[in-house]
Amino acid sequence: MRKKKLLVAAACAACAGAIPIGLSVSSASSGSAALPTATTPIQHVVVIFDENISFDHYFGTYPNATNPPGEPPLHPLSGTPSVNGLSNALLTANPNLNLPQRLGPTQAVTCDQNHGYSAEQAAFDGGLMDKFVQDTTGSGCTQTPYPNSSDYGPNGIVMDYYDGNTVTALWNLAQHFTLDDNSYDTQFGPSTPGAINLISGNTNGAVAHGGTSTAIANGTLISDQDPFYDQCSNPSTPLNGDGTPGGVTVSMTGTNVGDLMNRKGVTWGWFQGGFTPSSISNGRAICGTQHANIANALQDDYVQHHEPFQYYADTANPNHVSPSSASQVGQSDPAGTSATQAVNHQYDVSWFFKAMAAGDMPQVSFLKPPAYENGHAGNSDPLDEQRWIVDTINAIEQSPEWSSTAIMIAYDDSDGWYDHQMGPIIRQSLDVNDALNGPGKCGSLTTPPAQNDRCGVGPRLPLLVISPWAKQNYVDNSFTEQASILRFIEDNWNLGRIGNHSADASAGTLDDGFDFNPSAPRAPAVIMDDTTGEIVRTIPGAATESASTSTRNSVSATSTAIGASSAGKVSGAGQRTSSGRVKPPKLHCSDSGLGNTLILACTTSGGSRVTTLVRARLFRGRVLVANDASLVRGDRVRFTFRVGRHAHSGRYTVRLSIDAGGAVAAATHGVRIP
Incomplete structure (x- = not known):
């Protein structure tokens, strides 16, 4: 060291x-009182809050x-x-x-x-x-x-x-x-x-x-x-x-x-x-260690x-x-x-x-x-x-x-520091300090929100x-x-x-x-x-x-060709949260192709009746090619990937993240582009 x-x-x-x-x-009796019980096995949380990294x-x-x-x-x-x-x-x-x-x-x-x-x-x-x-x-x-x-x-x-x-x-x-x-x-x-x-x-x-x-x-x-x-x-x-x-x-x-x-x-x-x-100088605390x-x-x-x-x-x-x-x-x-x-x-x-x-x-x-x-x-x-x-x-x-x-x-x-991924703008703002999508703009507001200048989310962090x-x-x-x-x-x-x-x-x-x-x-x-x-x-x-x-979580996947009917199934078994109350659904997906577009259509089964967001990312090996996200409506969710005119032929993988009211599961789906 x-x-x-x-x-x-x-x-x-x-x-x-x-x-x-x-x-x-803040005053309270200390020492002997019984500590509040945690809702999970985590009895101690330690947050190391470091500085300035994308x-x-x-x-x-x-x-x-x-x-x-x-x-x-x-x-x-x-x-x-x-x-x-x-x-x-x-x-x-x-x-x-x-x-x-x-x-x-x-x-x-x-x-x-x-x-x-x-x-x-x-x-x-x-x-x-x-x-x-x-x-x-x-x-x-x-x-x-x-x-x-x-x-x-x-x-x-x-x-x-x-x-x-x-x-x-x-x-x-x-x-x-x-x-x-x-x-x-x-x-x-x-x-x-x-x-x-x-x-x-x-x-x-x-x-x-x-x-x-x-x-x-x-x-x-x-x-x-x-x-x-x-x-x-x-x-x-x-x-x-x-x-x-x-x-x-x-x-x-x-x-x-x-x-x-x-x-x-x-x-x-x-x-x-x-x-x-x-040290203390004239009654004032001096923070001078270096x-x-x-x-x-x-x-x-x-x-x-x-x-x-x-x-x-x-x-x-x-x-x-x-x-x-x-x-x-x-x-x-x-x-x-x-x-x-x-x-x-x-x-x-x-x-x-x-x-x-x-x-x-x-x-x-x-x-x-x-x-x-x-x-x-x-x-x-x-x-x-x-x-x-x-x-x-x-x-x-x-x-x-x-x-x-x-x-x-x-x-x-x-x-x-550079990061390539923009997050969703959950808190919009309309003020001279904003510059996200034009001078004075963070989002699509035409009148300022009750709490202005909170534009976010901001950059992606580890x-x-x-x-x-x-x-x-x-x-x-x-x-x-x-x-x-x-x-x-x-x-x-x-x-x-x-x-x-x-x-x-x-x-x-x-x-x-x-x-x-x-x-x-x-x-x-x-x-x-x-x-x-x-x-x-x-x-x-x-x-x-x-x-x-x-x-x-259990995941099964098979490879299919774009345009094939009844393409391979994918199922991502949902995992309950610690409370056991919320469970993501299983996904059953098929893919089809039209020109330079890959369409992934999925139906859901099981899971809790909560708002469910599915994020889909198309990979060729370790390279992210395209991504899409959509809410489950009824029991269906659909994704559209623009793979481009010069997409390489071969095997691709769709990685799916299923977020059901905070309970999350993952799944994959194999695709072959001829």
Whole structure:
């Protein structure tokens, strides 16, 4: 492991004498009360919330790595499914000004891209996805030829991607657990809106303090601004007389998931690198710890605008007070705690590991690495990020809580990195800041919505589910977004919904990434090397009740020629959700051809009577040729693929994802084009 250079590491346990900022303190009895029961076998959720990565930037060529000599090798396991990634056409005839190029470990540190609310929309160009070079290339990308520096940005770098020889650990985790290739930023824009959407699903209700904030439009947060309830905000500006940070800051009104968990007594915490003050100056907490990344560039550990709970009065810890002991981690402050001593579930990331070692892991933990290890281009990189991810996951996998834990690796935004897939626009907007399908437009609205400037979903982002209960070597095609993690937490502890137009109500579920059948084999723990990302050893999963009775999805498929009558059948047996109430139907499909068009007609049988969406993707080998999606109407669903005049003859596969009210099944159908 590379030796870390700690420049400033003074700790503050209670920040005595800190200046109070007006806020609400969540109080509840702690310690002895029985914890709320989860609705699934998942008793602990750990969300690793890293920075600024699009799906194609890390997983565009998954599972096939280049494997040049001298780099950590990655060879896919037998039967590894493909993803909706960078096809040969996108790599060789991309509609953007530059072609995507592979980046290797020696190019880990790069310039930061433009990931503004408007810029990301403009790059999408109404779904053509062809203006990334013009609109999201970072202003700090100086085209220097010297890699591993924060200004390394050869022409077209915004299009570039890493493969399994650099992001080796993440690819190995995907090989052994679940990877979602259809997950999105809830809203276009940078880090702070993404973090707010993770915990509340709603960026509306933003309030500026100390002046006008360009990060707010029509009451909606669309950009980064330091939080009002944080003494470390705007550190170069003196505090106001009332103890609030000087300069312009932002607070959020409304409810977040912390409020819901406090009401139910769920233990939880946000754990962030650098949160413990390095010193106290005139009663003010100073967040001054620093580390050097692999390019030997010093970075402040704590990034104020990455801490979403500090925007809400009910869940903030303005003075950065630490708990008195590991046993207090996750607990609400005792009744009568003064505002200057309130921890309010906000901690330095070191407290997560202390609590886990003491057997006091909270039921819900949000983890944010220090800035040099968070993956954010410019200040971090895939290798520093990999070290932190591996060390964290290795520790959790070897803890007693592992058997009931689900780790979710998610990202706050795309950084503006290229991704070829546009998601559905669920939340339209009509404002001068929008640019998705024309100036001032995000969607087809002619009058602004009640909550404007929430254009989304935004760019596609990686999402991994790592758990003994996760499906193994599985690619989940279910539509999800950042607020889907919020929804999982709400559903797992019956917390209810946020309300007030939160995205939690419409977000897709993570259900398809899990297999809660008690008889199914549990996924083994994967212990990795934190430098190379390679697997060192595996720890077998817990014994099951009866592996022979496992009820996994069954799929049968045959190959047929276009134009043949009564073509081969395909059936994808639906799998119940953990509640057992909703079940997808079976599909029975036949295909026919007319000119350059392939038509797939399916009928359904069985399943629950709920709205069912079927997504169909046509592959030639691992290359995505065409895709379509349609709702089941009555008991029928139909897809039309334009295969093109020059389609290659041979065998093709249609992969179907059947989403019935959140319960998802998969199926395949073989086709032969003469």
